[in-house]
Amino acid sequence: MKRVILELRALSKYYISEHAVVVGLNSVDLSFRVGEFVAVTGESGSGKSTLAHVLAGILPYANGELLLDGSRTPHYDGADWEAYRRDKISFISQNYGILEGLSVGENVTSALRILGFSPEEAKKQAEEILHRLDLFELRHRLAAKLSSGQKQRLSIARALAKPASVLIADEPTGNLDRENSEKVIRLLADAARDRLVILITHEFEEVAAYATRRLTLSDGKVITDAPLREPNV
Ligand code: ADP
Ligand code: MG
Numbered sequence: 001m002k003r004v005i006l007e008l009r010a011l012s013k014y015y016i017s018e019h020a021v022v023v024g025l026n027s028v029d030l031s032f033r034v035g036e037f038v039a040v041t042g043e044s045g046s047g048k049s050t051l052a053h054v055l056a057g058i059l060p061y062a063n064g065e066l067l068l069d070g071s072r073t074p075h076y077d078g079a080d081w082e083a084y085r086r087d088k089i090s091f092i093s094q095n096y097g098i099l100e101g102l103s104v105g106e107n108v109t110s111a112l113r114i115l116g117f118s119p120e121e122a123k124k125q126a127e128e129i130l131h132r133l134d135l136f137e138l139r140h141r142l143a144a145k146l147s148s149g150q151k152q153r154l155s156i157a158r159a160l161a162k163p164a165s166v167l168i169a170d171e172p173t174g175n176l177d178r179e180n181s182e183k184v185i186r187l188l189a190d191a192a193r194d195r196l197v198i199l200i201t202h203e204f205e206e207v208a209a210y211a212t213r214r215l216t217l218s219d220g221k222v223i224t225d226a227p228l229r230e231p232n233v
Pocket of ligand 2: 048049050
C-alpha cells in the first residue's frame with residue numbers, strides 16, 4: 001500500500017454570514033493514499049465543492065485538522081497556504097482555469113515557468129504533455145478559441161505539468177459532452193498511477209469503470225466510503 005498523503009481529522013467548515021451559519025463540512029474523517037482515484041458523489045449542496053476546496057487549500061477550515069504527508073497545518077498563514085497550493089496541489093475546476101489570452105502552448109509553459117523550469121525545459125516538457133493530451137497540433141491556437149472539450153483538456157495539461165502528488169478536480173466534465181467526458185476521465189485515471197486523484201462528480205456512472213473508491217456526501221458528512229477496486233501501486 002502506498003503512503004497516506006492527505007488526511008482530514010474531524011474537520012468542519014462553516015460558512016458564516018450576518019444572518020446564518022451554513023455547514024459546509026461536518027466533522028469529516030478521511031485519509032487518502034497515492035494511487036487512489038477517488039470519486040466524490042452526493043446531491044447538490046451536500047458539500048462536495050467545499051471538500052474539494054478545503055483539500056486544495058483554497059478555503060480555510062474552522063475545526064479539526066488537515067494533514068499533508070503527515071504534517072499538520074493549523075499554524076499555516078497566508079504564505080504557507082499559497083505555497084501549499086502552488087507546490088502540492090493541482091486543481092481543476094469546471095470553468096477550466098486556463099489563460100484565455102495565451103496560446104495553448106503558452107498555457108502549459110507558463111505553468112512550468114512558475115515552478116522554476118528554464119524556458120528550454122518548459123518547452124520540452126510542455127510538448128510532451130501536449131502530445132499526451134492530443135493538443136500538440138493546437139499549440140499555437142489562442143486558448144479562448146478552443147472548444148469546451150479542448151479547454152478542459154488544456155486545464156488538465158496545466159495541472160499535469162505540475163509534479164504535485166495530489167490532483168483535485170471539481171466536476172471537470174460538467175460542461176462536456178459524453179465523448180469528451182470519457183476522454184477527461186481516462187486522462188485523470190491515468191494520472192492516478194503515480195498520484196492521488198480526487199474527482200468530484202454528480203454523475204458517478206461516468207467514472208464507475210475507473211474509480212478505486214467512492215465517497216458519498218450528504219449534509220456535509222461522509223455517508224458512504226466504499227472501495228471499488230485495487231488502487232494503482
Ligand atoms: P456541492 O458542491 O455538493 O453542491 P457545496 O460544497 O457547494 O455543495 O455546498 C455545501 C453547502 O454549503 C450548501 O448548503 C451550500 O449552500 C453552502 N455554501 C457553499 N458555498 C457557500 C458560500 N460561499 N457561502 C454560504 N454558503 C455556502
Ligand atoms: Mg459543487
